[in-house]
Structures are given as C-alpha cells and as structure tokens.
Amino acid sequence: MSTLTLxxxxxxxxxPKHRAPLIAGDQSLETLTDVVSxxxxxxxxxxSWYVAFAVSSALAAMFFALIGYLIFTGxxxxxxxxxxFWAWDIVNFVxxxxxxxxxxxxxxxxxxxxxxxxxxxxxxxxxxxxxxxxCAGVYPGVHIGRVWFAYWLAPYPNHxxxxxxxxxxxxxxxxxxxxxxxVSLVFWYLGMIPDLATLRDRTQSPLRRALYxxxxxxxxxxxxxxxxxxxxxxxxxxxxTGLVLSVxxxxxxxxxxxxxxxxxxxxxxxxxxxxxxxxxxxMVVTLMVPARAYFGLKDLITVRHLDNMNKxxxxxxxxVGYAYGVEVFIAWYSGVHYERFAFLNRAFGPYAPYYWTMxxxxxxVPHLFWFRKWRTTPALMVIVAVLVNxxxxxxxxxxxxxxxxxxxxxxxxxxxAPTWVDIGMFIGSFGLFMTLFLxxxxxxxxxxxxxxxxxxxxxxxHAAQH
Amino acid sequence: xxxxxxxxxxxxxxxxLAGIVARFETPETLITASRAVRDAGFRRWDAHSPMPVHGxxxxxxxxLTILPFIVLVAGLTGGAxxxxxxxxxxxxxxxxxxxGKPLFSLPANIPVVFELVVLFSxxxxxxxxxxxxxxxxxxxxxxxxxxxxRVTSDAxxxxxxxxxxxxxxxxxxxxxxxxxxxxxxxxxDPIKERQIPTLIYWAVAILVxxxxxxxxxxxxxxxxxxxxxxxxxxxxxxxxxxxxxxNESPLFVDNREERPQVPGSVPRGRLDNDTKFVYGKEGxxxxxxxxxxxxxxxxxxxxxxxxxxxxxAPCHGQSGDGDGLVSARASQRMEANWVPPVQLYxxxxxxxxxxxxxxxxxxxxxxxxxxxxxxxxxxxxAIVLYLQALQRxxxxxVDDLPEEVRKKIAAH
Numbered sequence: 053m054s055t056l057t058l059x060x061x062x063x064x065x066x067x068p069k070h071r072a073p074l075i076a077g078d079q080s081l082e083t084l085t086d087v088v089s090x091x092x093x094x095x096x097x098x099x100s101w102y103v104a105f106a107v108s109s110a111l112a113a114m115f116f117a118l119i120g121y122l123i124f125t126g127x128x129x130x131x132x133x134x135x136x137f138w139a140w141d142i143v144n145f146v147x148x149x150x151x152x153x154x155x156x157x158x159x160x161x162x163x164x165x166x167x168x169x170x171x172x173x174x175x176x177x178x179x180x181x182x183x184x185x186x187c188a189g190v191y192p193g194v195h196i197g198r199v200w201f202a203y204w205l206a207p208y209p210n211h212x213x214x215x216x217x218x219x220x221x222x223x224x225x226x227x228x229x230x231x232x233x234x235v236s237l238v239f240w241y242l243g244m245i246p247d248l249a250t251l252r253d254r255t256q257s258p259l260r261r262a263l264y265x266x267x268x269x270x271x272x273x274x275x276x277x278x279x280x281x282x283x284x285x286x287x288x289x290x291x292x293t294g295l296v297l298s299v300x301x302x303x304x305x306x307x308x309x310x311x312x313x314x315x316x317x318x319x320x321x322x323x324x325x326x327x328x329x330x331x332x333x334x335m336v337v338t339l340m341v342p343a344r345a346y347f348g349l350k351d352l353i354t355v356r357h358l359d360n361m362n363k364x365x366x367x368x369x370x371x372v373g374y375a376y377g378v379e380v381f382i383a384w385y386s387g388v389h390y391e392r393f394a395f396l397n398r399a400f401g402p403y404a405p406y407y408w409t410m411x412x413x414x415x416x417v418p419h420l421f422w423f424r425k426w427r428t429t430p431a432l433m434v435i436v437a438v439l440v441n442x443x444x445x446x447x448x449x450x451x452x453x454x455x456x457x458x459x460x461x462x463x464x465x466x467x468x469a470p471t472w473v474d475i476g477m478f479i480g481s482f483g484l485f486m487t488l489f490l491x492x493x494x495x496x497x498x499x500x501x502x503x504x505x506x507x508x509x510x511x512x513x514h515a516a517q518h
Numbered sequence: 519x520x521x522x523x524x525x526x527x528x529x530x531x532x533x534x535l536a537g538i539v540a541r542f543e544t545p546e547t548l549i550t551a552s553r554a555v556r557d558a559g560f561r562r563w564d565a566h567s568p569m570p571v572h573g574x575x576x577x578x579x580x581x582l583t584i585l586p587f588i589v590l591v592a593g594l595t596g597g598a599x600x601x602x603x604x605x606x607x608x609x610x611x612x613x614x615x616x617x618g619k620p621l622f623s624l625p626a627n628i629p630v631v632f633e634l635v636v637l638f639s640x641x642x643x644x645x646x647x648x649x650x651x652x653x654x655x656x657x658x659x660x661x662x663x664x665x666x667x668r669v670t671s672d673a674x675x676x677x678x679x680x681x682x683x684x685x686x687x688x689x690x691x692x693x694x695x696x697x698x699x700x701x702x703x704x705x706x707d708p709i710k711e712r713q714i715p716t717l718i719y720w721a722v723a724i725l726v727x728x729x730x731x732x733x734x735x736x737x738x739x740x741x742x743x744x745x746x747x748x749x750x751x752x753x754x755x756x757x758x759x760x761x762x763x764x765n766e767s768p769l770f771v772d773n774r775e776e777r778p779q780v781p782g783s784v785p786r787g788r789l790d791n792d793t794k795f796v797y798g799k800e801g802x803x804x805x806x807x808x809x810x811x812x813x814x815x816x817x818x819x820x821x822x823x824x825x826x827x828x829x830x831a832p833c834h835g836q837s838g839d840g841d842g843l844v845s846a847r848a849s850q851r852m853e854a855n856w857v858p859p860v861q862l863y864x865x866x867x868x869x870x871x872x873x874x875x876x877x878x879x880x881x882x883x884x885x886x887x888x889x890x891x892x893x894x895x896x897x898x899x900a901i902v903l904y905l906q907a908l909q910r911x912x913x914x915x916v917d918d919l920p921e922e923v924r925k926k927i928a929a930h
Contacts, residue, residue, distance in 0.1 A: 081568060081671065082672040085670075085671040085672060198754065200751070207603060207607055213611075213612065215608060215612045217614070217616060218603075218607065218608050218626070218627060218630055219616060219626040224629040224630060224633075227629065227630050227634070228629065231633040231636055231637045234637060234641070235637065235640040238640055238641065238643075238644040239640070241644075246670065249670045250568075250670035252670075253667035253668070253669070253670045254670075254671070265656065266656070269648060269653045269654035269655070269656070270653055270654050270655040270661075271653065272564075272566055272658065272660055272669065273567055273568060274564040274565065274566050275552075275564060275565040275566070275571070275575060276564060276651055276652075277651040277652075278569075278570040278574075279570075279575055279580055280585060280646075280648075280650045281647050282570050283582075283585050283586065284585060284644065284646065287585065287586060287639070287643045288640055288643050288644070291636050291639050291643070294632070295636055298629070298632060298633070298636075302629055302633075305629070501568075502568060502569040502570075503569070505568055505569035506569045506570060506572075509545060509569065509571075510572075
C-alpha cells in the first residue's frame with residue numbers, strides 16, 4: 053500500500069522527499085479495527101494480566117484501607133507536624149496532577165496544531181490523565197482532616213450562613229482541579245463514542261453488546277454526527293488548551309500567593325506547567341513502551357511516536373532546568389536574606405540529596421535524548437523516563453517540604469520524616485492508578501481507531517498520488 | 519436498551535419499511551454518490567462512515583452546526599455566574615476582610631470565573647454535540663441490518679429514510695445502484711414491544727417509587743422532635759473525654775467528676791496550724807491580743823475600715839450604731855423576726871476579747887450570718903482592729919482631744 057521503502061520498525065528518518073508514515077505495516081481499515089478491538093475481545097485473557105491486576109488492585113485496596121485508618125484515627129498518622137503541615141500528601145497531589153497534563157496536551161494542543169501523530173496515543177494518554185487526576189484528587193480530599201465535611205468546600209447556602217472565601221488560592225484549586233477532571237472526562241468520552249460503537253457492533257456477548265450499546269448512545273457514524281462531534285472536539289480542544297495552562301498555574305498559586313521563602317515567586321505558574329508536561333510525557337513513555345509491546349500495537353504506536361514524545365521531554369527538561377536557574381538567580385538578585393537562605397538550604401542543607409537527585413534526573417539525564425539512539429530505543433528511553441518521574445517527585449518535595457522545614461523563624465525549624473502511612477499511601481496510589489489503567493486496557497479501545505483511520509486514509513491517498 | 523442484541527438478524531416478518539441502505543466501497547464513491555442523492559432532491563437521508571470523511575459534508579450539503587454559538591452563550595453564562603456568585607457571596611452576603619484584600623476585585627476572582635467559563639462551555643459542548651446529532655438514540659432500524667454493523671469498522675453506507683417526500687423504493691434502489699453501490703438492503707422500524715424488556719420497565723418504575731423514601735426519612739428525622747440524642751457518626755468535638763460542670767464522668771470508677779480531697783492533703787494557703795490567727799483562740803479561750811502575723815498599724819486599720827464599710831456597715835451602720843440601711847428597712851417594715859444589731863460600742867461588746875470579736879465575724883451570732891467563708895482571716899483581723907478604733911471613738915472624753923481643740927472648746 054505504501055510506496056515507501058523504509059524498514060518496518062524505523063519511521064523516524066526525515067527524508068524531505070517523503071513524509072514518513074505514521075502507521076507501520078500493511079494496515080487497512082479492517083486490520084486496524086481488528087488489531088485494536090482484538091485486545092478487548094480476546095476470548096482468553098492472558099494470565100499475566102490477572103497477575104498484574106491482582107498486584108495492583110491489592111495495592112489499591114491498601115490505599116483505601118490506609119485512607120480509612122487515616123479518617124478514623126486522624127491526620128496525625130502522617131508525618132505532618134508544625135511547621136511542615138503540607139508534606140507527602142500535597143507532594144503526591146501535585147505530582148499526580150502534573151502527570152495528567154500530558155494527556156490533555158496531546159488531545160488538545162496537538163489537535164489544534166494538527167499534529168497527526170497524536171491520534172495513536174491520545175486515547176491512552178487521556179485515560180492516564182483521568183486516572184492520575186483521580187489519584188491526585190484523593191489527597192487534598194483526605195488531607196483536610198474532617199473528611200465528612202468536604203462538602204463545605206462548595207459554595208452552597210447553609211444554616212451557618214457562611215460562604216467560602218473566593219480570594220483564597222486553595223478554593224481556586226478546588227474549582228481548577230474539579231473542572232479539569234470533568235472536562236478531561238467529557239473530552240475522553242466524546243472521542244470514544246465511535247470506538248465504543250465499533251466494539252458494540254463486533255461483540256458476540258449480549259452483556260457486552262448491551263453495555264457498549266448503552267455507552268455508545270446509538271452511534272451510527274452518520275455524516276451529521278461526525279460533523280457535530282468533530283466540531284465539538286475542536287471546541288473542547290480549545291477549552292482544554294486553556295485548562296492545560298491554567299490547572300497547574302492555579303496549583304502553583306497555592307504556593308506562590310503565600311509568603312514562604314522559596315514559594316513566593318512569580319515564575320511558579322509557567323515553571324509548574326512545564327514541569328507538569330515534562331513529568332506527564334515521561335509517564336506516558338514509561339507506560340506506553342511496555343503496553344505497545346505487550347498488546348501488539350507496534351504498528352500503530354511506532355518508534356516515531358515515541359521519538360516525538362522524547363523530543364518533547366527534552367524540550368520541557370530544558371525549560372525546567374532554565375526555571376531552576378532563574379529561581380536561584382532571583383533569590384540572589386532579590387537581596388532578600390530569607391530567599392537566599394531558602395535556596396542555599398535546598399542545595400546544601402540537610403535535604404541536599406533530594407535537591408541534587410532532582411537536578412540530576414530532571415536537568416542532566418534527559419540530555420541523553422539529544423542522541424538518536426536513546427530516543428528510538430525503547431529500553432533506553434524507559435530508563436530516562438523513569439528517572440524523570442523520580443526527579444519530578446523530588447522537585448515537588450524540594451519545593452513543598454524543604455521550604456516549610458526552615459521558614460522565617462529559626463525557633464520553629466523542624467525536620468520532616470514520613471511515616472509508614474505516608475509511604476504506604478504513595479505506593480497505594482500507584483496501585484489505584486495501575487488498577488484503573490489495567491481495566492482500561494481490558495475493556496476500552498486503547499487506540500482511537502476512528503482518528504487513526506483518518507490518518508491512514510490520508511496517507512493512502514497521498515501514497516497513491518506518488 | 520438491548521435492541522441491537524435482539525434484532526441482530528433481519529426479522530422473519532419485518533415491520534414497517536424504514537428506508538433503504540446501500541454500501542459503497544471507498545470514501546470517494548461515497549462522496550460522489552452523496553452528491554447524486556443530494557442533487558436528486560432527497561432531504562431525509564444520511565451517509566455513514568467509520569471515520570469522518572473529508573469533503574463529505576460539502577457533497578451532502580450539511581450546513582455548519584450552530585454548536586459554537588450555543589457554547590458561546592454557555593461560556594458567557596458560566597462567566598457571569600462565576601462573577602455574580604463571588605460578588606454576592608464575598609462582597610454582599612458575607613463580607614469578610616481577609617489580609618486587607620478588597621471584598622471584590624477582578625484579579626482574585628478571575629481564576630474561578632475562568633474555570634466556570636470552561637466548565638459550562640465543555641458540558642454544553644458535550645451535550646450539544648450529542649443532542650444536535652440526534653443522540654442518544656438507542657433504537658434505530660439500521661441496527662437490525664447485519665451488514666450495516668461494518669460501518670464502525672471499514673464500510674461506507676448511504677441510508678435514505680422512507681419518510682422522505684421523494685421516497686419510492688424502486689427509484690431509490692435504481693439511483694443507488696447507478697452510483698456504484700455494492701449492496702442495497704431495506705431496513706425496518708424497530709419492533710416496539712422488543713425495545714425495552716418489561717422487566718426493566720418494572721424495575722425502573724419500582725426504583726422511581728422507592729427513590730424518595732431515603733429523602734423523606736431524612737426530612738422526617740429533621741422535622742420531628744425526638745427525646746433520644748441524635749445519631750453521631752463522627753464525634754467531631756461534641757463528645758470529648760473531659761470534665762464538664764454538673765456532669766458525671768466515666769473517667770473515674772465512682773463516676774464523680776468533682777474529686778474529693780486526698781486524705782491528709784492541704785490546699786495551698788489553707789494550712790491552719792496557727793490557731794490564734796485562724797480561729798482567734800488559744801485552747802478554749804479567746805485570745806486577748808492580736809496574732810503576731812497581723813501588724814497593728816494605720817495601714818491595717820484603713821484596710822479594716824474599707825472591709826467594714828463593705829461587709830458590716832449595711833447592718834451595723836457606718837459608726838456602729840446599728841442603723842445600717844438593712845436594719846433601718848427591717849425596722850421600718852416591722853419585721854417580726856428581725857433582731858436589731860447591737861451597738862458595737864456597747865459595753866458588752868466593747869470589753870470582749872479581740873479573739874471573740876474575730877470569732878463573731880467568722881461564725882456569726884443570732885441573726886448575723888458567718889462571714890468566715892467570704893472574708894479572709896487577715897481581713898477579719900483588720901476589721902477587728904478598726905472596730906476597736908470605732909468603739910474608742912464612741913466612749914472618748916474631752917481629755918482624749920488634742921490640746922488645741924480643747925482650748926477652742928474652752929473658749930466657747
């Protein structure tokens with residue numbers, strides 16, 4: 053079908069005479085449907101899936117058990133104590149919200165820029181967004197202490213005749229994260245309706261047909277339906293673009309609007325957004341490399357896709373490194389004693405290993421992606437991506453934890469150490485994430501079939517012209 | 519809900535003809551065929567494809583959807599709601615000054631306004647895209663056509679609705695055939711009885727009936743008074759393991775909250791081993807001199823006068839005549855049980871030992887109540903000292919006066 057003579061697994065060269073194909077192998081509309089639907093339809097689920105699901109759902113159960121322990125005992129089971137009232141709970145919240153950003157960037161900004169390579173990975177990345185935001189949302193929810201009063205965050209008329217304070221960044225955060233979750237979910241679902249209809253039309257099981265039928269709302273692939281859903285997707289993409297930039301900006305306001313040395317800086321919003329996209333893409337790569345091998349999606353999610361994502365990781369790594377530099381410079385340039393101390397304390401204080409791990413993983417290691425071999429070899433890129441995630445977690449701790457241990461008042465300085473509950477909940481949140489992710493792989497179309505088909509048809513017609 | 523399940527094969531006795539559906543091989547033939555169908559003047563028809571086909575909208579003559587304008591209105595509504603909500607709640611209904619910030623200022627209110635614009639717009643986009651497409655529509659005649667199921671995989675179709683004014687089965691078939699349709703089928707209205715199993719109808723009906731019950735129970739519990747204490751799932755701060763006045767406490771075996779003194783213990787400042795000072799007695803006898811710890815000087819006497827005015831004068835009168843306001847009022851009302859207070863300079867009182875005076879103040883006498891619990895011992899002694907001055911003043915002679923005053927009197 054394709055007139056190109058590139059090796060099957062290498063579509064990463066940039067020959068100006070030919071556009072490298074985004075879909076490898078001899079794929080037709082039918083085989084593409086078969087490959088993607090086949091993952092969901094396989095009659096015998098491999099044992100490895102059950103093993104992975106058992107492990108991750110056990111960890112998720114531990115997560116909820118620890119939340120129960122926390123609620124019935126009190127937040128004292130965490131290591132948080134004066135002056136470090138925000139510790140691993142908020143670190144993990146910011147970490148998980150950040151992870152989500154890659155999905156929205158891929159589905160929104162890359163759609164507006166008409167980057168066709170996004171079609172193969174956007175479903176996957178958006179799912180990751182939603183699951184990451186679920187993990188993130190749990191933390192501030194249980195962090196407030198009396199969880200059963202969480203509804204006090206909402207502005208509703210009540211017998212106390214009180215209203216929430218809308219001038220507080222914490223309330224902005226409530227609105228930002230809940231809007232982010234809702235919009236991501238709606239965007240994901242709207243794009244998935246045609247693919248759910250595919251599963252509905254293929255399945256033999258009455259139960260599955262009923263459920264896929266219910267959720268595909270009677271999709272018939274009519275031109276009028278396509279027209280409106282495409283328009284709707286474009287509008288949602290424009291809205292979500294604003295969200296990508298706003299959510300982590302608002303999260304950064306939680307810190308920047310306060311007066312803690314090391315938090316009170318104007319660079320935070322762009323710095324947090326770049327860091328979020330950086331960590332999000334690293335997580336997509338970490339999960340996608342094993343998933344595409346395991347589920348046989350190498351023709352759809354090609355090395356070129358991974359290569360593109362690694363380039364984004366490299367670019368955002370440079371932005372994050374620049375932000376680190378600017379932070380240190382401004383601390384010195386401001387002439388403020390406390391600011392200077394905060395940054396010296398990060399780099400040379402008792403938590404220095406965290407700082408230097410962060411710098412190594414986020415600023416130095418990603419530069420391996422200047423080498424083509426690292427960008428295109430799955431095993432190597434996973435190493436970098438995992439290290440980036442480690443580094444980004446460290447960054448959140450460096451910003452949140454270390455700044456609080458030593459504030460303006462030396463008499464109130466105190467070191468922070470997590471308890472076993474902190475650590476257990478962090479591991480458990482990965483369990484929740486992986487559980488949702490495995491369920492997604494098992495029951496929903498992992499690749500946006502209809503969108504990849506448009507790319508396929510486009511490439512076919514181009515190939516025919518040559 | 520499961521219509522597609524039931525009618526996966528064309529039924530033996532099809533219902534009403536709903537339309538004609540034709541399959542095409544490629545997107546290109548679909549477009550040319552669509553153009554032909556539109557030119558033939560059909561209005562109720564559609565083209566179906568596994569993915570959006572570039573150029574199909576134009577060929578079919580589909581106008582741009584009004585969705586963006588609906589979303590614009592929704593977005594503006596979201597922004598207005600956000601702005602008004604923040605203004606009303608924080609600047610009007612519950613104004614509260616925080617960190618000296620203005621009650622209402624755009625910079626602080628922009629984030630929430632922005633989020634609500636996005637939220638309203640996104641939900642409207644989602645609902646609008648589906649509703650404008652005629653979805654959700656779980657039952658459609660096309661689903662009964664087995665071949666049509668490939669539309670979500672790799673096949674392209676045109677369906678022409680039988681309700682179209684120009685619909686004539688044979689003409690439609692001829693038209694589609696001439697456009698290169700690979701196969702042409704009729705499709706039929708879904709059979710009504712089969713759409714939703716009666717079981718589901720009943721289940722939904724029962725749920726609708728039962729749904730208000732929890733709400734009603736909550737409302738009933740809120741409105742009807744009850745003598746039982748309310749259920750408390752989370753204790754919050756209502757129940758705390760601490761002492762509260764006039765209550766029993768489970769913290770001690772005897773359930774008493776006021777703890778008795780430990781035998782042999784003495785509260786601070788209550789050690790009364792100096793019986794002369796505390797009781798005014800030595801053995802069984804009233805003491806005749808002031809205890810050593812009470813300094814006999816002007817300062818103590820003035821303290822005594824102050825205390826006397828507070829505690830004693832209301833009955834005994836400022837000069838000890840027994841004409842205080844309480845006593846005067848009782849006499850005026852001729853209270854039968856009233857025993858008028860003695861004159862404090864009366865001989866019977868005047869020659870009492872100081873210990874006895876102290877004892878009377880402490881323990882009371884006749885109608886006079888005991889003041890021991892109200893006046894600390896040192897102050898009682900001070901009152902006794904002042905009392906002596908008072909008694910002396912009432913029984914003085916001219917000789918007690920200073921020399922100059924006596925001369926003045928003599929001059930008269």
